[in-house]
Amino acid sequence: MPVLLLLLPACIVFMPTMLLVVVGMIPTAVAYIVDRDPEKTAPITVGSLNFVGVMIYAIDLWQHGNTMANATKALGKPVPWLVMYGAAAIGWALYYGIPPAVGAWMAMRAERRITKEVERQRELREEWGPEVAGDPEADKEDEEH
């Protein structure tokens, strides 16, 4: 209750900024809702950039007067929408673009390590004979080759 009593005046004072943030951060809210991952990485990814896009106009609002008129004026233009929602879109692009890149990188790293380890095994067989692998059948095949 004391918190509400403090927030209520704050909301009345920052109503124009609140309006801008609430409208501008809608993509983040959507991301939060659609992301089933408990870690909620989608709202974080989208929200971070979305927040930057909103903050550009929030700062502008604070510089030119934190009034409802200025807030509605900003929301009445297409560019702020484009910047705020474009930033969110970049966030979504990262959210969908980075995992395949990471996957490819991981696979490449694993393949490289496999090649290196197999090479090490070949060296061991050369140095200690096929019996180092502990498989007599494989030993015979190796000897034949």
Add this chain to the structure above:
Amino acid sequence: MANAAPGEVQYEPISLAGKYDILPDMPLPALNGPGGPAYAVRGIRERRMELFALVCNAGVPPRMEILSAMRGVEHPAMMRLLDFGVVDWTPDGSRRLVLILEKPGGKQLMPSLADTRDPMPEDQLTRLVLLPLCSALKETSSRGIVHGDVRPTNLFIRENGGNALMLGECVSGLPSYTQPIMILTIERAMAQPGGRGSGTVADDLYALGVTALILLLGRNPVKQLDDDQVLQAKVDRGSYPALAGSSRVSISLMEPLRGLLSDDPKQRWTLNDLDLWLSGRRLSPKQPQVPRKAARPFEFGGTDHWHCRALARAFARNPSAAAPMIDAGELDRWLRRSLGDDARAEVVGNAITTAAAAGRAGSHEERLVGRVGMALDPAAPIRYKQKSVMVDGLGGALADAMIRGESPQALAEIIAAQLPMFWVNVQPEFRPEHVPIVQSYDAQRSILERPGSGFGIERVLYELNPMLPCISQMLRGQFVMTPHDLLQALDQVATHSDRSREPLDRHIAAFLAARCRKLDERLLGLTAGAEPVRRVSAILHILSDAQRRYGPAELPHLCAWMVELIEPAFERFHNRTQRSRLKAEAEKAAHDGDLTVIMRLIDDPKAIRKDESGFATAQITYQKINVEVEQLHREVAGRAEMSETLGRQVAAVMSSVLATALLVVIVLLTLTRA
């Protein structure tokens, strides 16, 4: 090869130590000895006397133990042994022992015992035969040598046309190997040729007595009898009556002849007695000793036997018939009631009791009859399974049998059944020389019972014949007397394409064990039956030990042979680099001919341990890599899921970092503008 006549192969003279040239193209059949044929010899330095060579053909083992001593004997009545040695005998490409002997100028006194010659007058016999031969026997006796081959056919006329005689050689074969039965004492006549033992000077004196009698009569007095009949006559009547019979012998000669032909070695004339007689002292002639005769005969095999000795002989010939009679107590009753010899009956009783207890070798009846035979006739040879050997003749008999390819089984059973020990026990009096006999045969029995390579009957053969060359089939054509010779011979064998797989067989192992006292006997056990690597390693150990102790320093062919065999030993090393290095080093060592270096290469415990631990580590590493690779493969397979989770986290982080950076830039720009 010398200039060969058409169709005839001629050989170059064969040199012995650069001192004598043996002429293989000039055989001298009249001088052939028991050990081999005779050939003419040209002395390079020794030109004063005529020489000939006896080339031992490995049929009968020569008396290696007395060769050095005989070389020192210089007596006018003895054929001199000037030298001996081993040569490459080109006619058959083998290595042979050659004896260089003084060649008599005249013929044999009697080419054969079947021949007849003019009876030798008494004074001539004394002057030309008894006097010089007594002196010659004194000479040999003083050097501890028993001649063993005194007989008329081994007497030669020294100079052509002269009268002086010389006694022929006695070294090319076993003692008394070719001695006719009539010339041998009863005991040694009962033994087989190879098993007569070395004998004593008393045996030489007996032979001298028979020789004198034959020369005196000018003929063999028992020519009409075969060997068995001669022996039986000696057993039944005593030697002098059996041989001299009704022949006329003067009183003066009767004295030495009776003395020399006495069947009791204690009664027999000694060299001193003969010397005294030759110097003119006259004694009353000895009466022949009549063996104890039973009141009633013991009937066996359809014959009546009155004496123990004859009965013992008959038993030995038919043990299967004798054993039941002995077991039924008939012999005991005859000994006590008819012969009245309770003491002998007790000894026979002891023989019966101990026959059952002494070992499991052979059949009970053979052991029983063998022991009873010794109890009945203690001076006789050991008789067992138709073998008959003097107690000191077992080694010779064994060598003779094995050289001729006969089975040594019966002789081995004699040792296993402890018959020599029983022989010592039944002797009427204990003599100091019996102690080493007992000790030796006890040791041989334990050797015989050990089955592995380096033991058994082959080892007994070389233990009982300390100077016998190695008779391994692998060394055919070689003459191997020492471990040094053996290694050299094996180096030679290694060059043959048809060599056996390994350079060690039972004979070689036994020979080395007997001649190298410091050899580790545990290694011998591994040379047969063990897994190949351990076997080859053991063989290499033995041979390298012998090379280190006895030489020669370089054995390149044998080393190359061993390097081939130790291939599996290299396989023990897992590390391929180590293997290649070892093989290269082994080949280098083989080239240098040093077995010890090769042995050290494969028998380096530190290197083996290091290799084992390195291999174990490599195996663990290999398995770890397997696990890791599997893990990586799993990662690759589960890439989609992993990349989704991780990628989103990365995207979140990147987005956050980017947003923070942008925010800072915006704030800074705003502040700057303001």
